[in-house]
Amino acid sequence: MTAARLIELWRGGLRESSHLGHVVISDANGIVEAWGNPGAVIYPRSSCKMIQALPLVESGAADQAGLGSEHLALACASHNGGRIHTERVAAWLSALGFEEEDLRCGAHMPRDPEEHRRLLCSDSRPCQIHNNCSGKHAGFLTLKRHMKAGPEYVEIDHPVQRAVRRAFEETTGETAAGWGVDGCSAPNFACTVEGLAHAMAGFARPGAGARGQAQRRLVEAMLAHPELVAGEGRACTELMRAMKGRAVVKTGAEAVFVGIVPERGLGIALKVSDGGTRGAEAAIAALLVHLGLLGEGDPVVRKYLTGPLRNWRGLETGELRRAEGFPV
Structure with missing residues (x-):
């Protein structure tokens, strides 16, 4: 199966660009809706940080370290590196x-x-705490300490990453199709779009035991602190705020997005083939409207999907549209 046309850019009455990709909405029993190829193999990148944080919580390391919901939200975050993030x-x-x-x-x-301005004006260099993944890595360090393991926690054979891989394969229901090095130097395991959606459905309806409790705590932390998950002006934060605690969304590099919808027991995974953020943000907004989590006229939907595109003079020059058949 080939990628489906998801989002289009129209200018002057002509379709100028198309964003193609793959989308799966899943529940505990399997695929509910899909566009493109559910079996397409992708790197989830940062969209799967809640999976990477599972061993931190279910091992008891988070409780041993006295971590609260803000810490857990940061462990799942791709943050802006603002004071609200770096100080924590x-x-x-x-x-x-x-x-x-x-x-x-x-x-x-x-x-x-x-x-950003403070560092430029003071002629200062950023440090690793400014990295958008520093919360995830603080979680890795916390787990490393709990395991009494060595310092190179991003190595593929380190106990921390072995635990992450187990959690990844168990929640996706798949053997990892491979792995690559992410932007933050940690391994990122590959899976199908269907597997990623299945994992998110598991977070939406957690089971019993340590795994279910960990999934529930991570979702609750992200819902409670959307400003820590990304930051002001970012799609993840703005979409979660607009949904008022009804769903989690999380982006990943190269145009991946996931969603967790507890009230429906649904998991969402999407990958836009061209790797463009614009297409991924528009596609997740369209899906949230499709599922009744946001209204068509909501300002955040207008920002990422339905509002007009303007040039530097403020003139309307085009618009994004859902491709025919997406969502149905």
Whole structure:
């Protein structure tokens, strides 16, 4: 099966561009709806951080370290690197006796405008705590400490990553199709779009035991702190706020998005083939409207999907549209 046309850009009465991809909506019993190829193999990238955080919680490491819901939200985050994020990650590390140098995620300039400006104006360099994955890595360090394992926690054969792989394969119901190195240097395991949606459905309707309790706590943390999961002006934060606690959404690099809908027991996974953020954000917004979680006229839907595109002078130049048949 080939990729389906999901989102189109129209300008001057002509379709100028198309975003193709694969989408699966799943429940505990399997596929509910799909577009494109459910069996397409992808890297979930940062969309699967809640899976990567499962061993942190279900092992007892989070409780041993006294982590609260803000810590768990940050463990699942791709944050902007604003003060609201960096101060919490720094305090987390300090409380456990770690330093910034213990992280293995690397440093990059933060997306947060104020922190970006502060670093530029003070001629300062960003540190690893500014990395959008520093919360995930703080979680890895916490688990490493609990396991009494070595410092190179991003290595594929490290006990931390072996635990992550087990959680990934158990929740997706698949043997990992391979792995690659993510932007933050951690392994990222490959699965099908269907497998990723199946994993999210598991978070939407957790079972009993340590796994179910961990899934429930991570979802509740993300719902309680959407500002920590991404940040101001970001689609994940804005979409979750607009849904008022009804669903979790989480993006990943190269145009991956997932959703967790507890009230319906549904998991969503989508991958836009061209890797473009615009297409992925428009597609997840369309799906949230399709599932009745957001209204067509909601400002956040207009921002990411239905509102007009404007040029630098503010003139309307085009619009994004759902492709015919997406969603039905």
